[in-house]
Amino acid sequence: MTGIQLITIAVALLMLFITYSALRRHELRPYEYVTWSAIWLALLFVSVFPDLLRGIIGPLHVIRLLDLVTIVGLLVMGVLVFSLNRALRRLDDRLTAIVRTIALERPKGDEPTPPGPPA
Amino acid sequence: MPSARDAAPRRVPRLGIVIPARNEAQRIATVLGSVPERIDGITERLVIVVDDGSTDDTAEVARSHGVLAVRHVVNLGKGAALTTGCLAALDAGCDIIAVMDADGQHEAGDLPRLVDPVRLDRADLAIGVRPLSGQMPAAMRLGNWGLSTAFRLLFGLRVSDTQCGLRAFRAALYPRIQWHANDYSVETEMLIRATRAQLRIAQVEVGTVYHDRYKGTTVGDGVKIFGDMLRFAISR
Numbered sequence: 001m002t003g004i005q006l007i008t009i010a011v012a013l014l015m016l017f018i019t020y021s022a023l024r025r026h027e028l029r030p031y032e033y034v035t036w037s038a039i040w041l042a043l044l045f046v047s048v049f050p051d052l053l054r055g056i057i058g059p060l061h062v063i064r065l066l067d068l069v070t071i072v073g074l075l076v077m078g079v080l081v082f083s084l085n086r087a088l089r090r091l092d093d094r095l096t097a098i099v100r101t102i103a104l105e106r107p108k109g110d111e112p113t114p115p116g117p118p119a
Numbered sequence: 120m121p122s123a124r125d126a127a128p129r130r131v132p133r134l135g136i137v138i139p140a141r142n143e144a145q146r147i148a149t150v151l152g153s154v155p156e157r158i159d160g161i162t163e164r165l166v167i168v169v170d171d172g173s174t175d176d177t178a179e180v181a182r183s184h185g186v187l188a189v190r191h192v193v194n195l196g197k198g199a200a201l202t203t204g205c206l207a208a209l210d211a212g213c214d215i216i217a218v219m220d221a222d223g224q225h226e227a228g229d230l231p232r233l234v235d236p237v238r239l240d241r242a243d244l245a246i247g248v249r250p251l252s253g254q255m256p257a258a259m260r261l262g263n264w265g266l267s268t269a270f271r272l273l274f275g276l277r278v279s280d281t282q283c284g285l286r287a288f289r290a291a292l293y294p295r296i297q298w299h300a301n302d303y304s305v306e307t308e309m310l311i312r313a314t315r316a317q318l319r320i321a322q323v324e325v326g327t328v329y330h331d332r333y334k335g336t337t338v339g340d341g342v343k344i345f346g347d348m349l350r351f352a353i354s355r
Contacts, residue, residue, distance in 0.1 A: 099193055099195055104203065
């Protein structure tokens with residue numbers, strides 16, 4: 001087992017633990033827990049049994065299995081960043097709308113400036 | 120919301136002065152005190168301070184001066200505060216809206232000269248132009264020159280100061296210049312939308328006071344503003 005495999009296994013196990021802890025603290029919904037756990041388990045599986053996936057790196061013209069994992073990881077990260085960006089933008093728009101609505105609901109007694117003198 | 124068809128100003132228009140402010144409890148009283156009580160040709164003026172999530176008493180100080188103070192419970196940014204203020208001004212039936220900063224860098228005494236082109240129907244949007252000399256710090260001078268040059272190259276309009284926050288426009292035209300920027304890109308976006316809507320833009324030289332405690336646009340903001348200009352130019 002190579003050094004990078006050991007590191008990957010350690011990271012996958014750590015993330016499984018963190019994901020489980022997040023579920024216990026109700027920071028993740030069940031389907032999110034299942035999704036993320038599946039991702040970490042897949043990473044763990046690939047790290048422990050790299051030879052089982054060697055069959056697919058040839059047709060994909062990838063030299064090493066770890067290269068494949070890196071490429072797939074980058075693709076997944078790109079999708080996640082894009083999705084997060086969209087979600088944040090929606091959240092920002094909603095927050096702005098809520099804050100503005102609250103601001104424009106004038107509290108009683110907070111009347112505008114009395115009219116100034118005529119020109 | 121008024122339509123562009125209602126754009127013709129009344130004979131004695133009502134002026135809304137929108138002042139976005141964040142943590143300006145120390146200066147806002149001076150700024151409000153400097154706003155002219157009387158402006159030629161304006162029947163009445165309504166000062167609207169938008170407290171953009173201040174952690175100090177900005178809104179309370181503003182209210183104590185008898186102006187309308189609306190408050191964002193969290194900080195949204197200058198562009199968002201200006202939008203809120205403009206909506207409040209429209210709701211109050213203002214015909215002309217002027218915007219100015221709350222940090223005391225603008226001389227409120229320039230407001231009548233700024234409002235004049237709009238009031239007299241010589242322009243739809245009047246923007247303040249700060250002289251690129253004198254008190255202006257060198258870095259800011261360079262930044263303003265760069266952004267104004269970029270604006271001219273990208274949008275074909277020669278504007279001496281694209282970033283000055285002292286402006287006035289006809290309230291009925293707000294829907295045509297309505298910006299989406301929540302941050303310091305608001306001035307640029309307002310200009311771009313006005314240019315594309317073929318509005319008449321007047322440039323009025325205004326004075327500026329630079330304090331030691333500067334809280335305005337940073338180098339990072341300047342880079343973002345330039346990026347936004349490129350984005351608008353591409354999406355033409």
